[in-house]
Amino acid sequence: MNGSPLLLDRAELDDRSEFRDAVLAGLDSTQRAIPAKFLYDARGSALFDEICELPEYYLTRTETAILQQHAGEIGRRAGPGCALIEFGSGSSVKSRLLIEALAELALYAPIDISREHLDATAARLRRDYPTLKVEPVCADYMAMAPLRIESAARRLGFFPGSTIGNLEPADATSFLKRARRLLREDGALVLGVDLKKDPQRLHEAYNDSAGVTAAFTLNLLRRMNRELHATFDLAAFAHEAFYDPVGGRIEIYIRSLREQSVTVAGRRFDFAEGERIHTEYSYKYDSAGIEALARSGGFRIAETWTDPARLFAVVYLEATPQK
Ligand code: AVI
Numbered sequence: 013m014n015g016s017p018l019l020l021d022r023a024e025l026d027d028r029s030e031f032r033d034a035v036l037a038g039l040d041s042t043q044r045a046i047p048a049k050f051l052y053d054a055r056g057s058a059l060f061d062e063i064c065e066l067p068e069y070y071l072t073r074t075e076t077a078i079l080q081q082h083a084g085e086i087g088r089r090a091g092p093g094c095a096l097i098e099f100g101s102g103s104s105v106k107s108r109l110l111i112e113a114l115a116e117l118a119l120y121a122p123i124d125i126s127r128e129h130l131d132a133t134a135a136r137l138r139r140d141y142p143t144l145k146v147e148p149v150c151a152d153y154m155a156m157a158p159l160r161i162e163s164a165a166r167r168l169g170f171f172p173g174s175t176i177g178n179l180e181p182a183d184a185t186s187f188l189k190r191a192r193r194l195l196r197e198d199g200a201l202v203l204g205v206d207l208k209k210d211p212q213r214l215h216e217a218y219n220d221s222a223g224v225t226a227a228f229t230l231n232l233l234r235r236m237n238r239e240l241h242a243t244f245d246l247a248a249f250a251h252e253a254f255y256d257p258v259g260g261r262i263e264i265y266i267r268s269l270r271e272q273s274v275t276v277a278g279r280r281f282d283f284a285e286g287e288r289i290h291t292e293y294s295y296k297y298d299s300a301g302i303e304a305l306a307r308s309g310g311f312r313i314a315e316t317w318t319d320p321a322r323l324f325a326v327v328y329l330e331a332t333p334q335k
Contacts, residue, residue, distance in 0.1 A: 023127070028239055028240075031050055031235075031239060031240070032239075032240050032277050034046065034047055034050065035050075035236060035240060035276060035277070036276065036277060036279065038289070039276060039279075039281050039289070043290060044287070044288065044289040044290065045289065045290035045291070046232060046289060046290075046291055048178055048291060048292040048293075049125075049154075050232060050235065051228065051229070051231065051232055051291065051292070052126075053231070053235050055231050055234070055235075056228060056231045056232070056235070057129075059224060059227055059228040059231060060228060062224045063220070063224050063225055063228060066220045066222065066224055066225075067220075068216045068217050068219075068220045068221070069217050069220065069225075070213075070217060070323050070324070071173070071174055071206055071217070071323075071324060072173070074319050074323045074324040075106065075172060075173065075174070075204045075324050075326060076105060076106055076109070077319060078317050078318065078319055078324060078325075078326045079106055079109045079110070079172075079326060080109060081317070082317045082326065083109045083110060083112070083113035084113055085315070085317075086110060086113055086114075086202060086328060087110075087113035087114050087115060089200070089314065089315065089328055090114055090166075090168045090200060091115075091166070092114075092115040092116040093115070093116045093117075093118055093165055093166070094114060094117065094118060094165055094166045094167060094168045095117075095118045095119040095120075095121065095161070095163045095165040095166070095167050095168070096110060096111065096114060096117060096119070096120045096121070096168050096170060097121045097122075097123065097161060097167055097168070097169050097170065097194065097195070098120070098121070098122045098123065098169075098170045098171075098172075099123055099153045099169065099170070099171040099175075099191065100122070100123070100124055100153070100171070100172075100173070100175060101122030101123070101124040101126075101129055101130050101133040101148070104133060104136065104137070106170075106172045106173075107120070107122070107137075107170065108137075108140075110168075110170060110202070111137070111141065111144065114168070117144060118145065118163060118165035119145045119146075119147055119163050119165060120137065120144055120145070120146050120147070121146075121147045121148065121149055121161050121163075122134070122146075122148050122149070123148075123149040123151055123153045123159060124148070124149075124150065124151075124153075125150070125151065125152045125153075126150075127150050130148040130149075130150055131148070133148070134146045134148045147161070147163075149161060153187075153190075154179075154183075154187060159194055161194070166196075166198050166199065167194070167195040167196060167198075167199040167200075168195075168199065168200050168201070168202065169191050169194070169195045169199065169200070169201035169202065170201070170202045171191070171201060171202070171203050171204065172202070172203075172204040172326075173204055174204050174205055174206035174294070174324070175204075176188075176203060176204075176205060176295075176305075177205065177206050177261075177293075177294045177295040177296065177297070178292060178293065178294055178295075179295070180293065180295075181295065181305070184295075184305055184309075185305065185308040185309050187309070188201075188305065188306070188308070188309020188310065188311060189309050189310055191309070192309055192310035192311060192331050192334070195331055196331065197331055197333065197334075198331065199330075199331045200314070200328060200329060200330045200331065201311060201328075201329040201331075202326060202327075202328055202329075203306075203326070203327050203329055204324065204325075204326050205297050205302055205324070205325045205326075205327060206294070206296050206297070206323075206324055207296060207297060207298065207318070207322055207323060207324055207325055208260060208296045208297065208298045208301075209296070209322070209323060211255040211257060213323075214255045214262060214296065215253070215254065215255055217262075218253035218262050218264065218294070219251075219253055225251065225253065226250070226251035228251075229251040229253075229264060229266060229291055229292075230246055230249060230250075230251055230266065232266065232291060233246055233249060233266065234246065236276055240276050240277040241275070241276075241277060241278070242274060242275060242276040242277070243274050243275045243276075244274050245272070247269075248268065248269050248270055248272055249266050249267060249268055249269060250266070250267045250269055251264070251265075251266065251267075252264070252265045252266070252267045252288065253265075255296075259293075259295075260295060260296055260297070260301070261293045261294060261295040261296060262292075262293065262294040262296070263290070263292075263293060264290070264291050264292040264293075264294070265288035265289060265290050265291060266288065266289040266291060267286060267287070267288050268283035268284065268285060268286065268287045268288070269285065270285050271283065271284055271285050297325075299316070299325075302316070302325065302327060306327070306329050307332075309329075310331060310332055310334055311329035311330060311331055311332060312329065312330055312332050313327050313328070313329060314328045314329065314330045315327065315328040316328075
């Protein structure tokens, strides 16, 4: 970001036009939807960090406890001298557990779309682990573009947080296939997956009593107001999240509380009372689902670790030979 809010650099202009195109296309479609990745501007990312601390949001805490308990086994399975590649660079507490458990780590390569995020992560890690080779890769790991990581070491991927659950199953499979290519024949992936459970528990995790998840969802309207000169009245929309047992997923929407018209990037959009904009899916898996997902992406489950209440699973996936 440069000094003046009116002067945007090339990357910011590109991001803004990508956001505008996605929003206009999403508001034009019959079932209105905006891709979840746009929830994470600076405020959205800060709100998500707050979500991770909420009493109702068991995911982060539970996954961290599983990793704490089993990092040694992960290190033994991976063996010495591997390169750790993290998809996303947000969760430094979790990455550190693996960095510390992996013997003679050749390299740590976080992949993230946000240059700012990456630079901050890399600087912190270089300070705390002066001998660790940190090679951040600024890229969208969900995109099809091949990722360049120069290292001959065996590769261990890390995709924590159940972010895989935010992908529709077909996209989750194609993500895993790309990860499998990047990690190569002898590679492995440590994957965090939220498990199917009592729907009430799931409902509470996405409808917290402090309203942080609602603020996170509605921040998308704020972002449109700021970046696309939109005219959303935040008080006239609500966060809506529920568990759909058939789809096995939490569905999240922004719901219009009344009939209204809004301008976005110079275009007018009419909303009926109750009309929704879809913002997120958060798929939940059972063991058969994880097994099928791993297989479809070219991996086999070598090990599954879970917590006593079976809320969350961390799986160690090994690449399977591909024809
Ligand atoms: C990032 N992701 C795994 C979160 C989830 O649980 O699906 C995003 C989230 N959205 C609302 N609360 C959390």
